[in-house]
Amino acid sequence: MSEQLRDDNRKLDQIRDIKIKPNFTIYAEGSVLIEMGNTKVICTASISDRVPPFLRNQGRGWLTAEYSMLPRATEDRNMREAVKGKLSGRTMEIQRLIGRSLRACIDLEKIGEKTITVDCDVIQADGGTRTASITGGYMALALAVKKLLKKDKLKENPLIANVAAISAGIVGGQPMLDLKYTEDSTAEVDMNVIMNSKGEFVEVQGTGEEATYTRRELNEMLDLAEKGIMELVELQNKIVEETEV
Amino acid sequence: MSEQLRDDNRKLDQIRDIKIKPNFTIYAEGSVLIEMGNTKVICTASISDRVPPFLRNQGRGWLTAEYSMLPRATEDRNMREAVKGKLSGRTMEIQRLIGRSLRACIDLEKIGEKTITVDCDVIQADGGTRTASITGGYMALALAVKKLLKKDKLKENPLIANVAAISAGIVGGQPMLDLKYTEDSTAEVDMNVIMNSKGEFVEVQGTGEEATYTRRELNEMLDLAEKGIMELVELQNKIVEETEV
Amino acid sequence: MSEQLRDDNRKLDQIRDIKIKPNFTIYAEGSVLIEMGNTKVICTASISDRVPPFLRNQGRGWLTAEYSMLPRATEDRNMREAVKGKLSGRTMEIQRLIGRSLRACIDLEKIGEKTITVDCDVIQADGGTRTASITGGYMALALAVKKLLKKDKLKENPLIANVAAISAGIVGGQPMLDLKYTEDSTAEVDMNVIMNSKGEFVEVQGTGEEATYTRRELNEMLDLAEKGIMELVELQNKIVEETEV
Amino acid sequence: MSEQLRDDNRKLDQIRDIKIKPNFTIYAEGSVLIEMGNTKVICTASISDRVPPFLRNQGRGWLTAEYSMLPRATEDRNMREAVKGKLSGRTMEIQRLIGRSLRACIDLEKIGEKTITVDCDVIQADGGTRTASITGGYMALALAVKKLLKKDKLKENPLIANVAAISAGIVGGQPMLDLKYTEDSTAEVDMNVIMNSKGEFVEVQGTGEEATYTRRELNEMLDLAEKGIMELVELQNKIVEETEV
């Protein structure tokens, strides 16, 4: 990997400063504030004793995710989706991705007829909000599970593995890890990688932004992402262990 | 005022611990996180160079407010209004109140053809979210004005007076100030009072919650509210003065 | 009170000519056409044998209100809310106020699992439509109750007291009662007062229209409103008594 | 035509009592309350100086119609379309019919770039609301034209002929004119006929209500409708002539 530095002095394979503040809110079963550089997301996990109609009376649970941004999370103010009266395609795409990713880390048979809703609300956005939402959403989920186990509301741990996510991309011809907004908005290729703690892929999405990329570039981005995700997984484990619920 | 204490050890005429954290986000022209006890609201003021159609080419500006709650700001999770596809009556009522209240403190002739949007996003709710939004919304507005004056984007200060708000109510027959959720939900009467720093009323809303109240009780609640608002105004002034923008 | 007259020759503390035409429509359990000057509202009370989900199987009933204006009730035609596809914030605010006010006059335990819907449809608007809707809505409700008692569909009278409403305001520095549209649109302060027949407040809403008001002015407006409401209550009682249902 | 009488003592070819109250509201350019038996519709004509985008800069005007029912215009209360958030298919079908019918009686070249909106609001419904809306809508239009001619806002009369409408149907095998609700709801065939004062058809809609009808029955219903419409046209002319605008 080249020695070139980015405008925030990071190396090409370096993730941004990351902070995860557990128990950020008082009502949710699990909650964190996750910060990756200037990107900040409140993630909460809420448990309810109902499942959607298509799952009723099957003895298994469901996990779903929702994603939103505060209107001034970004450089320019965006109109609220509640005011527009509908979710944008981008929002739907992201929250479906978060939901699929987190369902890959939990055995829903083991939670019974419950629904876990993971809410990811971006209060400040500087690139990588969907991957931070997945990494933080896993944390909210893990803390909720820890609390339910402690209170004997769950008999056994339904979590299979950690899930974490990071972006990689090609900017000015150069593969790099964890793009912030100024990098992301000029990237030729943007890839979001979601993996579990066993080093397996949960989802890979690589988009040429009106450009294309080769198999070799694909592989370089995957290498970067794997490195970053392993660092995130380590931090997740440390915090889940240390946090009182 | 009686010496009786409330379940959080406050006196009847005592407001909750209040924290106002200025410059809470990096993009908005003005922003605060306001906390009144466990109620926490992110307030931002955003400036744009457009006005709504009914004001075009009149040389004056506009101020509007929006209000929302994160789905898990409360004990039970609420469905997002963006998912329902429309704002609730409660949300509309509150954001119209915030907007009217803040317009009473600014001379919109002096800002030219600009729109100021004050966003109040409740991240944790324990009663008094609309009054905290007004008190905090004024702060975001005042910080944005301070910044624009400093950058010479405004010629003169358009602010006329501070605006702050507080609730008072009658709980178990007893008038008291600044109701938290457990008090609010059992109150016979709930009154929201918005005043300016000159001691004048901007808005008074007193609702018998399927109950009624006498003229004497009305006066007692107004006395409590005046006391609380003067304390809020003092804090607002201190923080606006101290904050670098 | 000053001897100054208004442009329709009313004294400052004088309400407009009021007509209440009972049994205005043939299908509703209770109905009136209420006219306050040129403001005309059709109010109907409809009874159904279902309650909203949150009240099922609790043995008590519910009362809700809806408010609308015909598109040409006003000087300029307004687009229908059904065409826009949603209720405006103003409509929601008004119908929530009507509902709360009328719920304060009825013991919903006594009606069993029924829902009473009070519809207020403004066919001509000259100021004070929300207060006329409350005064007329009470009439529709009282006539419906009278009919149900007569038909033995109610065992005992659930009404606790009359509810009536009126506006007061400050126009050109002068407090006055029952504002018509030309007064309302130039008022510095607009106050809506809802009281019951015992002289207690049900709701007080005083709004500085981008202006403010003092405690003394607040008291003068409340004095005017109390006087007006007592006249309305007298008329309500006379008509309910005289009307065959 | 048989001598058999209907349950309201009408002959088979007899229309219901009809009242048309001109200038029913004070703001609209033209307005009537039309009553056909217990069916009551407020019709207003509103003129604006704008045309829809597809007609801009062509020097001709437009006429459109809207139709609605108050929620308790009927035996059972109907949910408001503004609450549902959309117009029903029935409403759209009816207001498109009213608009087409009235456009057939006016030369839109002669009104310049204006839009005439005819609002038909049913306050009580006992069958035949769409035909009463057309007959009354023509009246509101004719009164508005009379007023504009008087005020020199129109140079020449754009009206080509009266338009009026009535229903006919087959009930219990018997063709009859002007069905009220109890007849309409049991009819095998329901036909709405719209004609002008020259005896020409503007629109014919004959619907077998899950039944069918022969060519001979079609002709009998058309004969009845022609008779009824000529009576309506006579009344329209009398009232337009007598009314001061």
Add this chain to the structure above:
Amino acid sequence: MSEQLRDDNRKLDQIRDIKIKPNFTIYAEGSVLIEMGNTKVICTASISDRVPPFLRNQGRGWLTAEYSMLPRATEDRNMREAVKGKLSGRTMEIQRLIGRSLRACIDLEKIGEKTITVDCDVIQADGGTRTASITGGYMALALAVKKLLKKDKLKENPLIANVAAISAGIVGGQPMLDLKYTEDSTAEVDMNVIMNSKGEFVEVQGTGEEATYTRRELNEMLDLAEKGIMELVELQNKIVEETEV
């Protein structure tokens, strides 16, 4: 009938080339592609074992229809109704007409608590899409019934008679049958006639397009339509008989 020919060399009383391709799709219980000249509509009949709430537990079924156009079915592309978020008035009017027409040909008592949904999707539009939808919709329905009878899912044939539809109109003063788009868009009168195979009317809709028509013209259009419909019925019978289901 005059010897004059139309621009596609048809006689005034001649329908366009018609093709009906049965079993056009593999999943629907019944399906056809119907082509009338350049107008092409995919019609499918789908059977489900549920009925709408208003029919539950009455032992009878329901039939409903839906109609849509692909966005580029026409000369200019139309915005999708799913993108607009609502059905247009035209679509609602048409699908209500298709549904009513098809319900006139089936005894819903005989199908039990099932719902038949007939979908008519226009893939190319050159006039007469609603009448082609009815003629083709009947075919899809008849094939579905044939399949259900064969599989013993129906005990007896619920069909009462064929239903078919055609347009007639007056173009340049000349009555003619089966208008294509260039004729339809310049017609003075446009009539849609729906009949059954017994020669009875199911529905007649004759619209003066901002024009009017006489009783004699009405009769000429009905004569043309009867002729066309009998030809369509013959073709329908032939294909239903020949098709393996």
Add this chain to the structure above:
Amino acid sequence: MSEQLRDDNRKLDQIRDIKIKPNFTIYAEGSVLIEMGNTKVICTASISDRVPPFLRNQGRGWLTAEYSMLPRATEDRNMREAVKGKLSGRTMEIQRLIGRSLRACIDLEKIGEKTITVDCDVIQADGGTRTASITGGYMALALAVKKLLKKDKLKENPLIANVAAISAGIVGGQPMLDLKYTEDSTAEVDMNVIMNSKGEFVEVQGTGEEATYTRRELNEMLDLAEKGIMELVELQNKIVEETEV
């Protein structure tokens, strides 16, 4: 690659029978019916002379895509999105993917201020509808470009390379190409690969369906997809060349 055969007798690396019928509709600038086995999609390209607001007066064009399914394209009937009043998340995700993919193959500077809308309407669905839409959408686009070049409405060919797409997946532990519905619905991993004719990636989306996959499995699926896409590109080229526009 194993010699095992699938239930339709395909080899693991074999695509389904593919038919592309050019000029399928008469109005669109370019159109095809593409069939991949039982999956059938009508793809049209429509050109308009307007661009979206964010691109006005920049001299370049835009390309967007829309995707929909007929309600009975599938085994069970789906409710229309126009009836629900909104696009599903799945639809949005797919049409955003089609649009991004096709924008990667065209130089929008070269088409001037035009918008190309590619509509993909699935009339029968048996897996792989999104990839068939991209492959067919490219064809509609290429035919439209060919027509515009022929008519001198375009000066130079804006197309950079073909775009085609295919799915690969892991079913029962076995990587395979071009999944049909019965395979797709039981797959552990589902990957959609979009490439251009130069062998570069436009987009890669690999989703563990509540499962995960290794780097080696990822590589096997990419190998399969590359093989399939090169076959599709060859067919695309042959048909574009042969088709008269």
